[in-house]
Amino acid sequence: xxxxxxxxxxxxxxxxxxxxxxxxxxxxxxxxxxxxxxxxxxxxxxxxxxxxxxxxxxxxxxxxxxxxxxxxxxxxxxxxxxxxxxxxxxxxxxxxxxxxxxxxxxxxxxxxxxxxxxxxxxxxxxxxxxxxxxxxxxxxxxxxxxxxxxxxxxxxxxxxxxxxxxxxxxxxxxxxxxxxxxxxxxxxxxxxxxxxxxxxxxxxxxxxxxxxxxxxxxxxxxxxxxxxxxxxxxxxxxxxxxxxxxxxxxxxxxxxxxxxxxxxxxxxxxxxxxxxxxxxxxxxxxxxxxxxxxxxxxxxxxxxxxxxxxxxxxxxxxxxxxxxxxxxxxxxxxxxxxxxxxxxxxxxxxxxxxxxxxxxxxxxxxxxxxxxxxxxxxxxxxxxxxxxxxxxxxxxxxxxxxxxxxxxxxxxxxxxxxxxxxxxxxxxxxxxxxxxxxxxxxxxxxxxxxxxxxxxxxxxxxxxxxxxxxxxxxxxxxxxxxxxxxxxxxxxxxxxxxxxxxxxxxxxxxxxxxxxxxxxxxxxxx
Amino acid sequence: xxxxxxxxxxxxxxxxxxxxxxxxxxxxxxxxxxxxxxxxxxxxxxxxxxxxxxxxxxxxxxxxxxxxxxxxxxxxxxxxxxxxxxxxxxxxxxxxxxxxxxxxxxxxxxxxxxxxxxxxxxxxxxxxxxxxxxxxxxxxxxxxxxxxxxxxxxxxxxxxxxxxxxxxxxxxxxxxxxxxxxxxxxxxxxxxxxxxxxxxxxxxxxxxxxxxxxxxxxxxxxxxxxxxxxxxxxxxxxxxxxxxxxxxxxxxxxxxxxxxxxxxxxxxxxxxxxxxxxxxxxxxxxxxxxxxxxxxxxxxxxxxxxxxxxxxxxxxxxxxxxxxxxxxxxxxxxxxxxxxxxxxxxxxxxxxxxxxxxxxxxxxxxxxxxxxxxxxxxxxxxxxxxxxxxxxxxxxxxxxxxxxxxxxxxxxxxxxxxxxxxxxxxxxxxxxxxxxxxxxxxxxxxxx
Numbered sequence: 001x002x003x004x005x006x007x008x009x010x011x012x013x014x015x016x017x018x019x020x021x022x023x024x025x026x027x028x029x030x031x032x033x034x035x036x037x038x039x040x041x042x043x044x045x046x047x048x049x050x051x052x053x054x055x056x057x058x059x060x061x062x063x064x065x066x067x068x069x070x071x072x073x074x075x076x077x078x079x080x081x082x083x084x085x086x087x088x089x090x091x092x093x094x095x096x097x098x099x100x101x102x103x104x105x106x107x108x109x110x111x112x113x114x115x116x117x118x119x120x121x122x123x124x125x126x127x128x129x130x131x132x133x134x135x136x137x138x139x140x141x142x143x144x145x146x147x148x149x150x151x152x153x154x155x156x157x158x159x160x161x162x163x164x165x166x167x168x169x170x171x172x173x174x175x176x177x178x179x180x181x182x183x184x185x186x187x188x189x190x191x192x193x194x195x196x197x198x199x200x201x202x203x204x205x206x207x208x209x210x211x212x213x214x215x216x217x218x219x220x221x222x223x224x225x226x227x228x229x230x231x232x233x234x235x236x237x238x239x240x241x242x243x244x245x246x247x248x249x250x251x252x253x254x255x256x257x258x259x260x261x262x263x264x265x266x267x268x269x270x271x272x273x274x275x276x277x278x279x280x281x282x283x284x285x286x287x288x289x290x291x292x293x294x295x296x297x298x299x300x301x302x303x304x305x306x307x308x309x310x311x312x313x314x315x316x317x318x319x320x321x322x323x324x325x326x327x328x329x330x331x332x333x334x335x336x337x338x339x340x341x342x343x344x345x346x347x348x349x350x351x352x353x354x355x356x357x358x359x360x361x362x363x364x365x366x367x368x369x370x371x372x373x374x375x376x377x378x379x380x381x382x383x384x385x386x387x388x389x390x391x392x393x394x395x396x397x398x399x400x401x402x403x404x405x406x407x408x409x410x411x412x413x414x415x416x417x418x419x420x421x422x423x424x425x426x427x428x429x430x431x432x433x434x435x436x437x438x439x440x441x442x443x444x445x446x447x448x449x450x451x452x453x454x455x456x457x458x459x460x461x462x463x464x465x466x467x468x469x470x471x472x473x474x475x476x477x478x479x480x481x482x483x484x485x486x487x488x489x490x491x492x493x494x495x496x497x498x499x500x501x502x503x504x505x506x507x508x509x510x511x512x513x514x515x516x517x518x519x520x521x522x523x524x525x526x
Numbered sequence: 527x528x529x530x531x532x533x534x535x536x537x538x539x540x541x542x543x544x545x546x547x548x549x550x551x552x553x554x555x556x557x558x559x560x561x562x563x564x565x566x567x568x569x570x571x572x573x574x575x576x577x578x579x580x581x582x583x584x585x586x587x588x589x590x591x592x593x594x595x596x597x598x599x600x601x602x603x604x605x606x607x608x609x610x611x612x613x614x615x616x617x618x619x620x621x622x623x624x625x626x627x628x629x630x631x632x633x634x635x636x637x638x639x640x641x642x643x644x645x646x647x648x649x650x651x652x653x654x655x656x657x658x659x660x661x662x663x664x665x666x667x668x669x670x671x672x673x674x675x676x677x678x679x680x681x682x683x684x685x686x687x688x689x690x691x692x693x694x695x696x697x698x699x700x701x702x703x704x705x706x707x708x709x710x711x712x713x714x715x716x717x718x719x720x721x722x723x724x725x726x727x728x729x730x731x732x733x734x735x736x737x738x739x740x741x742x743x744x745x746x747x748x749x750x751x752x753x754x755x756x757x758x759x760x761x762x763x764x765x766x767x768x769x770x771x772x773x774x775x776x777x778x779x780x781x782x783x784x785x786x787x788x789x790x791x792x793x794x795x796x797x798x799x800x801x802x803x804x805x806x807x808x809x810x811x812x813x814x815x816x817x818x819x820x821x822x823x824x825x826x827x828x829x830x831x832x833x834x835x836x837x838x839x840x841x842x843x844x845x846x847x848x849x850x851x852x853x854x855x856x857x858x859x860x861x862x863x864x865x866x867x868x869x870x871x872x873x874x875x876x877x878x879x880x881x882x883x884x885x886x887x888x889x890x891x892x893x894x895x896x897x898x899x900x901x902x903x904x905x906x907x908x909x910x911x912x913x914x915x916x917x918x919x920x921x922x923x924x925x926x927x928x929x930x931x932x933x934x935x936x937x938x939x940x941x942x943x944x945x946x947x948x949x950x951x952x953x954x955x956x957x958x959x960x961x962x963x964x965x966x967x968x969x970x971x972x973x974x
Binding site (some may be wrong): 047128 | 532540553572617649701704794853856873885904
């Protein structure tokens with residue numbers, strides 16, 4: 001079967017090295033190779049693994065259930081596999097290469113010790129359902145992780161199983177819902193969320209059947225207490241507030257927010273995406289929070305891997321703790337045990353199960369190793385340095401860019417708007433793409449939605465002053481170029497990336513979501 | 527505190543540049559009552575050597591699968607992962623990159639996702655696939671929610687062969703969203719029974735093959751019955767290697783195929799992280815949850831890839847989004863894709879055949895043990911046996927003898943009345959000697 005070279009070829013003849021006008025004959029640029037899809041690499045009869053021989057035919061019981069048609073999967077030899085993926089890897093930006101200042105995303109140093117620990121066979125090669133007597137070390141690790149999370153947040157309980165931050169939000173809201181139902185308050189069907197909330201907050205609330213009502217924001221970027229008060233009532237199940245919030249600010253009135261919420265009989269859900277800004281210095285439990293997810297991959301640095309996996313344990317107040325999902329970790333005469341079924345004595349009020357098995361053990365190991373490395377003192381320093389770095393960036397750029405909230409300190413991230421670009425012909429998007437040419441990943445753009453042309457910069461605590469200064473120098477130079485009318489530098493950017501401005505509209509209009517073994521017409525002709 | 531690069535001098539200089547006297551001046555917005563002046567009551571920082579010692583101590587208290595005879599399955603399977611897979615996923619540019627929001631400098635991740643989507647679509651026999659969900663169980667729950675959006679109906683029927691943890695995950699999400707569920711009683715070979723439960727309110731039928739007891743089923747008839755009634759057929763598979771031997775969900779008429787991808791490229795990891803495979807018919811693509819990567823061109827006409835159809839997603843539509851999912855299982859999907867590339871069709875078919883062969887050998891050995899009854903009529907690499915007495919006690923006894931014998935069904939569902947049922951699995955990692963040791967130990971235990 002020869003199915004190679006029938007997909008869409010890259011078009012070297014069209015590859016224009018816009019940086020210097022020099023075109024290569026192959027489309028490659030020195031070390032930066034073009035790389036075809038695995039389906040175009042002539043591997044239809046190949047395999048890169050040696051397997052034991054097959055000496056017996058399938059059981060006759062399976063007659064009629066066997067796959068006979070070709071599956072359509074190419075294989076590559078081991079050397080070809082390595083080269084394919086190494087070439088692809090070279091087309092990625094990564095935190096190990098340079099600053100990755102995405103706001104509210106906390107991309108920071110990923111210690112390799114954590115990777116090494118997660119690969120110890122005693123953690124990586126154990127089955128979730130092997131006898132509990134044979135996994136006491138793993139269960140104790142979960143217990144210790146829970147202890148650290150409870151201590152750092154000042155909360156009495158934690159549900160470990162959610163598999164990501166958004167999954168944690170779901171867990172928190174389901175616990176809230178279960179608590180309301182148990183108390184005969186099932187009629188509470190509204191969730192309040194500020195206009196600046198992470199998109200997952202309203203999505204989660206709506207997904208589990210709540211009506212979302214937005215709370216207004218004050219001019220200084222915080223929850224409008226008067227608006228909150230006017231919207232609280234017997235119909236409200238919970239509020240969802242991110243703190244520090246998505247404008248990079250601490251909600252000064254958070255204790256009052258909690259008081260008002262509780263007085264109205266509702267629960268306070270805190271989005272803990274930015275916990276790294278306060279860890280060790282502020283305990284959410286002291287603020288009146290009832291539930292908060294913690295992105296282990298962010299505050300406790302497990303690698304994001306181009307989009308996960310994450311882990312989103314949820315800390316819970318006394319009121320919500322009885323409703324946590326299964327499995328529950330308990331400690332009895334025989335050591336650690338798991339209550340795995342809702343309705344068991346130990347878990348009789350559990351709202352149910354969020355997923356198969358016990359959650360993201362591999363992430364627990366990484367996060368716990370990171371906690372041990374930092375310790376109580378180091379984690380406190382994490383918060384201080386994260387806040388210091390963000391304020392340093394704000395201070396050093398505030399004369400050339402316009403901070404969205406100039407008054408007072410920011411927390412972990414510095415938020416700018418696009419007022420300073422007015423009249424230059426350069427947009428936030430153009431500015432971000434030009435940052436790529438200067439060797440930096442762009443910051444978060446156009447979020448939060450409450451700030452026009454938002455540029456949200458989060459340096460994190462693992463950036464050195466030297467790297468911050470390099471970043472600041474680059475952004476000041478770019479700002480100068482924009483104001484000096486050097487629009488071409490921005491409109492065509494990036495010039496020094498593997499690809500330039502991808503057509504996202506076309507991708508959405510005519511979705512091409514998989515390779516197909518037929519010669520396709522050029523996309524441009526569609 | 528080796529992960530923090532600022533020196534005390536840096537900090538002083540930076541505070542000066544900001545124009546404040548001390549770090550406390552940057553925390554002024556925190557209410558006084560909530561400020562903590564002293565570190566929390568936890569140990570102080572530790573050096574690399576000390577952390578390694580402590581973690582290794584915990585790891586040693588677990589019995590790793592590779593240490594001896596091991597037969598657990600039930601939704602998580604031990605396969606050999608080539609060294610190349612782990613090497614590549616640990617490359618900085620894959621391991622330490624974020625969600626590919628800037629496609630110009632994320633083509634590595636994006637092309638992998640496009641290739642992954644194509645591989646998953648081919649394996650499941652479906653038209654399109656997404657770029658992965660958290661795992662198979664959450665994927666199954668999302669599939670039910672998707673069926674509700676497509677059909678605008680509010681009932682999900684689940685066969686008695688669906689993994690009880692998957693049933694649990696589906697029920698949690700469905701009940702929160704107001705979708706009724708009907709889970710049929712656990713049964714080794716009764717996938718067809720769901721047909722009788724289909725009515726005018728049925729949004730979807732969820733079946734599993736091979737099912738939680740290992741039974742392989744042709745679900746074509748169920749597909750016809752579901753679709754004739756205007757419902758969707760969701761086919762769940764927990765052992766992705768089985769796709770190399772058995773008819774795919776697509777060939778049997780599935781509308782949505784969901785699978786756990788852990789078996790390919792990913793270790794057991796005590797239950798996670800895993801990788802959810804999610805594929806469907808093309809006409810439903812705009813109702814599909816999760817992340818999608820699509821092909822497009824760049825400003826120079828070169829082929830490239832971007833995240834697409836994100837208007838379905840939370841970051842644009844907020845409370846109108848199709849799900850609250852914000853991420854995928856990127857690195858696990860990468861591991862899956864690399865392993866799949868190494869195997870190719872040739873390797874996958876052979877791997878699947880070897881798995882089946884090992885399971886047949888296991889069956890023959892266990893069948894010869896007095897007191898054991900083989901329950902699963904047709905299987906791939908896993909089957910259920912009936913033992914005298916409680917399976918959980920048998921498993922504990924064998925564990926004391928160094929044999930991890932399998933998963934007692936009571937561990938998955940304590941109320942099914944199947945306390946004497948044990949699920950056993952064999953893969954290419956199972957040695958003939960392991961099978962002999964298991965059979966002999968079992969014979970001894972039952973003789974006592």
